Amino acid sequence: MDHQPQPEPGPVQDFLNVEEPRRDFFTQAAALVTGTVLGVVPLFAGVAVFLDPLRKRTRRKDGESTGPEMEEGFLKVAAIDGLLQGGAPRRYEVIDDRTDAWNLFPKEAVGAVYLVREGEAGVRAFNVKCPHAGCSVDYKPEAACYQCPCHxxxxxxxxxxxxxxxxxxxxxxxxxxVKVVDGAIYVKYQEFQPGTSHKVPEA
Ligand code: FES
Known part of the structure; x- marks a missing residue:
């Protein structure tokens, strides 16, 4: 019967016995680091894509703001030439970017106003929403007033x-x-709570 030669006990064998678990440790540590990197990098990339619309919105507002638009919440609504001095009120939609959760909807109608021109550069703006319950009022030229169709x-x-x-x-x-700048009418569009005797801005 053959017998495998057994290594001689001594300092060399002691060294080899210690080195084996050390190699296992480094192999496992390297695998752990590699696995972590491979898992975290796609996660960060996914988060960046997830937040992209909001990042774009912030960039656009910070980088391209000019005039009263963007800076103070004023939005360009119309050209003053479109309103006759002392003429009837005209209804205009207010266009702005809108965010819904994480989505950006650029250039959408967010509300509407009636504009009235008083004098050369004077313009007044009224939100079309009725302060009773929020229906949209109509201008009635025959009665020279705004009328709410709901109540x-x-x-x-x-x-x-x-x-x-x-x-x-x-x-x-x-x-x-309202501001009139270079022939353009800017309105600080706001909505207010219905049903109150004083204007309370919506949150
Ligand atoms: S909502 Fe206008 S009168 Fe009621």
């Missing part, structure tokens, strides 16, 4: 105050801040 509130065409004392609306139409 019949009416508002003065001149200054937006409640025209008919029987109107259920607790306040007049919500007037908005």
């Amino acid at each position: 019949d509130s009416s508002f003065s065409a001149k200054d937006g105050t409640v025209a008919n004392p029987n109107s259920p609306s607790p306040r007049g139409l919500d007037e908005l801040d």
